[in-house]
Amino acid sequence: MDPSLKNKESEIVKVIDELVAAKPDTKFDENFKQQLRAKIMQKISAMPPKKISHGWFTVPKFAYAMGGLAILALVILPSLYFYGNKTPNAALSVLTSKSSSGVSVTKLAGNAFGALTAGQSNTAAEKTGSQSLAATAPSAVNTNDLAVSYPAPNTPSAGSGSVVAGSAGSGVSGVAASPTMMPIRATNYKFVYKGSDLPQLSDNMDVLKRVTDGGAASLSTVMANTGLNFIDWTKFSNTKLQNISFTENRDNGYQVYVNFDDGSVSISQNAQWVASGNGTTISSCMGTGCVPSPIQPIKIGDVPSDSKLIDVANGFLHDYGISLVNYGQPYVQNDWRIQYEATTDKANYWIPQSFSVIYPLMINGKEVYDESGNKTGLTVNVDITQMKATGVYNLMTQNYQSSSYPTENDSARIIKLAENGGFRQIYYWYGGNGESQEIDLGTPVLGLVQMWFYRDNQNQQMLVPSYIFPVTNKAAGAYYYQNSVVVPVIKDVLDWGNSSGGGVVPMMTGGVQAETAPATPPAVQPAPAVK
């Protein structure tokens, strides 16, 4: 305090107290924060790469970014060296030469993929089943292909933890029940849009289809390097290399599975070598039921902060040269906390040992989401007892074709569908038997939603432009997981997902009605002002 004001100190303190009490609410909006963040990341993605100088020549820095298939080179080439081949064989060099270290998008003519939803089933069971279809997408590990006999790595399912696949029959979607959980209440969730007017979209927007090069390779050429010459490999024709796997022969090592069919790499902790040397033997299976040594239950105080988990994940990716140039800000999946908070006996609640850090994929400046509205992309599992990365998934090539398709510009229809629960209505409507809960939806952002369509006898992964409506006030209490509501803006997909007679479209008394085809085309509306 200035000496000249010392005699008025008590009064000055009162003025300060009143000023503090009068501090206005700045109305800081988390939604705004996230949207601006996405905008900044988009701007960064659109910036030209910084050129780095090597003296007499400069190269774009992106040329040095390690993409998904660069790790294949790290994986494949050392194994070839082990078998005495000093140069990469021609077949495998073909594989790597087609890879890209970043995202590549090849533009095709409009409607190049045909009717996107032609031949797709539209029943409720199959719609919700499409989420489990996504969980068994080609990027998941096929245990039959593993070279060693231990359980498949724990691959996270689409939107793992946040939505239970096939849970359309329950408005109390959750995970395995604990005897100490709060009683389940039937709740009708009514979505209410409280955001700004939607901007006018262009008449067409690009749908992306992921393409893979496959593993075309001469078997005889590949096997010639292995030393396994007791069979004439040339007798096999039109072969392609589908996958390889290997393990590190050391404590706390990793096993790696490389899938050439879909250009993906999965890494997981080698379960056979979890611990040794101190007399404690860990069996090959995981979990408290199999491990001889007692595992201490995790207490809530043991759970590290999200930033520490992200640091561990970042460290692993950095150490193994996995580039994050195509990914946005990582986040930790914490949906278990929803159930934890609802549990009455928190002391005995089973807190997970492994946490997923998710790096949302970004394509053309847009973040990629799953159908439940969760950002999706590269996933790193961190074991909090070891503070170590124990798995990496969804590390894959990002090669796409794009083709433009007509968009839906009827804002009223889009908002109505959002208020009806969006593309995948997750929660069941109990009608008069349930208590009601309003869920507010904020101004949406445009993202790309990962969808799977079964066409030409294979699952095709598409990225469909969609509005992602954020939930701005999560329902208090148990079992509400949904962070956002997805509404595709591509008419083909939107019309299929909401055609009359199909899907879990609740008839809400006094609220949103199931959509039926309009009798007349909607009137053209002037572009609403963007607030």
Place this chain on the structure above:
Amino acid sequence: MNKPKNSMQEEQKILDDCKKGNLKEFGALYDKYVRKIYDFIFFKTYHKETAEDIASQTFLKAVENVKNFDSRKGTFSSWLYSIARNTVIDYYRTRKFSANIEDFWDLSEENTIEEDIDRKENLEKIKAHLSKLTSAQREIIIMRVWQEMSYAEMAEILGKSEESCRMMFCRTLAKLKSEMPLALFILLLIKIIWI
């Protein structure tokens, strides 16, 4: 309260990465400062949407120019706040107001923007007193009392010494106290809080 040393080191590492072209690291700086910058701008505009708009411009300018940021000339924090302050001034100038408008309080009755309706009535009650302060005095009060900044932080941002900031703060408080009977001040503030 000074920033912990390891926090400054982490911030410097992020800035070094950004300058090398790894702009994705800017996200960490954004997360650290977005709330502070937004509040800083809000206390100059008293309008949510305007504050969001100006905060957006601030960070977009920052990310465009972070590669040119020179830590020898000042901290990142002070650089970011100066961008925010200048963007607020530009905001008022582009609306053809007087060049001396630095914040909402400098607006005369004739220059009132329609968005001010939000708290116009409430702010009228306190405006008569805070408007008598200079923009520098208002800034000091708001940064110290509402944004809880240390004198060291304020000095960095305002380009003054810590002692200078401390003295200005004390004298501004004394001025506020002398120009408004405390009972009336409390009454006015109570009305603002409950409206």
